[in-house]
Amino acid sequence: xxxxxxxxxxxxxxxxxxxxxxxxxxxxxxxxxxxxxxxxxxxxxxxxxxxxxxxxxxxxxxxxxxxxxxxxxxxxxxxxxxxxxxxxxxxxxxxxxxxxxxxxxxxxxxxxxxxxxxxxxxxxxxxxxxxxxxxxxxxxxxxxxxxxxxxxxxxxxxxxxxxxxxxxxxxxxxxxxxxxxxxxxxxxxxxxxxxxxxxxxxxxxxxxxxxxxxxxxxxxxxxxxxxxxxxxxxxxxxxxxxxxxxxxxxxxxxx
Amino acid sequence: xxxxxxxxxxxxxxxxxxxxxxxxxxxxxxxxxxxxxxxxxxxxxxxxxxxxxxxxxxxxxxxxxxxxxxxxxxxxxxxxxxxxxxxxxxxxxxxxxxxxxxxxxxxxxxxxxxxxxxxxxxxxxxxxxxxxxxxxxxxxxxxxxxxxxxxxxxxxxxxxxxxxxxxxxxxxxxxxxxxxxxxxxxxxxxxxxxxxxxxxxxxxxxxxxxxxxxxxxxxxxxxxxxxxxxxxxxxxxxxxxxxxxxxxxxxxxxxxxxxxxxxxxxxxxxxxxxxxxxxxxxxxxxxxxxxxxxxxxxxxxxxxxxxxxxxxxxxxxxxxxxxxxxxxxxxxxx
Ligand SMILES: [Fe+2]
Ligand SMILES: [Fe+2]
Numbered sequence: 381x382x383x384x385x386x387x388x389x390x391x392x393x394x395x396x397x398x399x400x401x402x403x404x405x406x407x408x409x410x411x412x413x414x415x416x417x418x419x420x421x422x423x424x425x426x427x428x429x430x431x432x433x434x435x436x437x438x439x440x441x442x443x444x445x446x447x448x449x450x451x452x453x454x455x456x457x458x459x460x461x462x463x464x465x466x467x468x469x470x471x472x473x474x475x476x477x478x479x480x481x482x483x484x485x486x487x488x489x490x491x492x493x494x495x496x497x498x499x500x501x502x503x504x505x506x507x508x509x510x511x512x513x514x515x516x517x518x519x520x521x522x523x524x525x526x527x528x529x530x531x532x533x534x535x536x537x538x539x540x541x542x543x544x545x546x547x548x549x550x551x552x553x554x555x556x557x558x559x560x561x562x563x564x565x566x567x568x569x570x571x572x573x574x575x576x577x578x579x580x581x582x583x584x585x586x587x588x589x590x591x592x593x594x595x596x597x598x599x600x601x602x603x604x605x606x607x608x609x610x611x612x613x614x615x616x617x618x619x620x621x622x623x624x625x626x627x628x629x630x631x632x633x634x635x
Numbered sequence: 636x637x638x639x640x641x642x643x644x645x646x647x648x649x650x651x652x653x654x655x656x657x658x659x660x661x662x663x664x665x666x667x668x669x670x671x672x673x674x675x676x677x678x679x680x681x682x683x684x685x686x687x688x689x690x691x692x693x694x695x696x697x698x699x700x701x702x703x704x705x706x707x708x709x710x711x712x713x714x715x716x717x718x719x720x721x722x723x724x725x726x727x728x729x730x731x732x733x734x735x736x737x738x739x740x741x742x743x744x745x746x747x748x749x750x751x752x753x754x755x756x757x758x759x760x761x762x763x764x765x766x767x768x769x770x771x772x773x774x775x776x777x778x779x780x781x782x783x784x785x786x787x788x789x790x791x792x793x794x795x796x797x798x799x800x801x802x803x804x805x806x807x808x809x810x811x812x813x814x815x816x817x818x819x820x821x822x823x824x825x826x827x828x829x830x831x832x833x834x835x836x837x838x839x840x841x842x843x844x845x846x847x848x849x850x851x852x853x854x855x856x857x858x859x860x861x862x863x864x865x866x867x868x869x870x871x872x873x874x875x876x877x878x879x880x881x882x883x884x885x886x887x888x889x890x891x892x893x894x895x896x897x898x899x900x901x902x903x904x905x906x907x908x909x910x911x912x913x914x915x916x917x918x919x920x921x922x923x924x925x926x927x928x929x930x931x932x933x934x935x936x937x938x939x940x941x942x943x944x945x946x947x948x949x950x951x952x953x954x955x956x957x958x959x960x961x962x963x964x965x966x967x968x969x
Contacts, residue, residue: 409713416940422721422725425720533953538942627708633823635816
């Protein structure tokens with residue numbers, strides 16, 4: 381018989397998940413007006429909008445469950461760096477287009493099966509969020525995978541840039557599959573799949589696309605972890621300084 | 636966002652009288668001109684210039700508001716602003732496509748923008764120092780754009796008119812969204828209301844300049860009017876905008892930065908003070924606070940994207956070559 385998850389655990393989990401989507405959505409929005417083609421400017425903004433929308437739904441639900449009157453903006457804007465539990469992968473700077481698109485691919489290749497597995501969550505509100513998110517994430521996966529192939533199998537320069545992006549980012553992928561007490565509790569209660577169970581599917585996607593892109597999957601010597609515990613890279617403070625600017629400069633106002 | 640009254644448009648044509656008269660009779664009969672129809676070279680050139688300037692304005696117009704996406708004060712505002720700036724990119728895309736039907740490529744147009752050969756609306760050369768500017772731009776700049784663009788929905792050139800219909804719907808949504816930001820600021824704290832007032836002070840005059848020089852100084856309007864590319868003069872449109880906008884400012888409880896602004900019972904319109912055309916020409920010619928930054932941002936996006944565009948082309952070539960080799964042959968592969 382499944383053990384029910386505590387409300388506090390579900391709130392923490394929704395917040396963590398919201399942080400992933402918000403931070404990556406914020407990063408994508410940084411491209412707006414600066415992308416390599418006009419079409420890609422629109423596509424990156426689209427994906428950013430999807431992710432910000434998902435974050436809003438997750439934070440709103442977290443606030444409702446928690447019942448202390450916190451809304452989406454309290455979660456997004458009014459916490460300390462150490463309280464954000466996003467993956468380090470999503471906070472890494474955009475870098476060039478190869479890095480941005482690879483980051484998106486790694487994340488979407490994880491989130492697509494994750495949302496699939498969550499769409500029959502025992503938490504109905506989360507199941508509804510997941511059912512919508514899986515469609516969006518499926519598009520993000522297809523779009524980013526196509527670019528990984530195009531760039532990996534494009535020119536010598538694009539292939540080299542893709543390779544550099546893989547070398548830079550691959551060490552951040554292990555964090556997606558880490559278990560902790562929270563993921564175990566939620567998996568046991570049927571709220572969300574254990575991230576580790578998604579690794580096989582993720583590897584299959586990456587192998588398939590990397591094969592087509594002439595890219596090799598590197599060995600990870602030192603996996604980079606810590607985001608789930610609030611131990612961030614130096615980039616996170618700068619990201620939050622921008623994200624939170626208005627709320628910090630003018631506390632407590634309506635906008 | 637919008638194209639300013641044509642700058643340096645040259646409507647000269649070489650075609651013979653019979654041809655021109657036939658063309659004019661089609662225009663007078665309100666027939667839409669389509670890309671494959673015969674048209675005077677001057678008509679084509681005028682449209683290429685106007686539509687591409689308009690497209691460039693949409694694209695450069697992404698930058699001043701893009702400046703606040705990462706710092707928007709709430710998630711709702713962040714999503715709305717990102718979606719708005721994305722819409723402007725979409726407008727640029729339809730407009731480039733409309734111009735391409737006249738025989739110019741997007742690459743050529745981009746080149747013209749980057750070298751300064753083509754202009755864009757000079758309003759985007761002003762900076763956005765505060766969040767209130769996002770409200771003021773939506774309210775005033777998109778508002779002025781709508782005034783200009785609604786008549787363009789009836790432009791004689793079919794692809795441009797059709798693009799404008801779609802664009803106008805989105806622009807009026809942007810305008811309402813911007814006004815709503817202003818309303819929120821004006822019903823907030825005194826400090827917030829001051830932000831709104833300061834941004835109105837910054838954007839009011841440049842918005843009036845968006846309609847282009849006074850009719851008495853506008854050299855290329857007559858031919859555009861005859862060809863029904865343009866339907867109202869610069870001053871007529873500017874007046875409509877002022878008349879629509881002054882009551883909105885009153886409702887917000889902020890003051891237009893024009894001591895001479897006054898309702899004229901006689902004209903049934905607002906009189907306004909003199910527009911600083913020296914400033915207008917200075918900004919048009921590249922002397923705006925952000926003129927250099929806007930072009931260098933577009934140049935950087937273009938340069939940094941070159942390897943991506945090259946890779947996409949190279950990959951498409953490879954796929955085509957592979958398909959050609961893999962083309963089905965009657966004999967099974969050995
Ligand atoms: Fe627009
Ligand atoms: Fe707009």
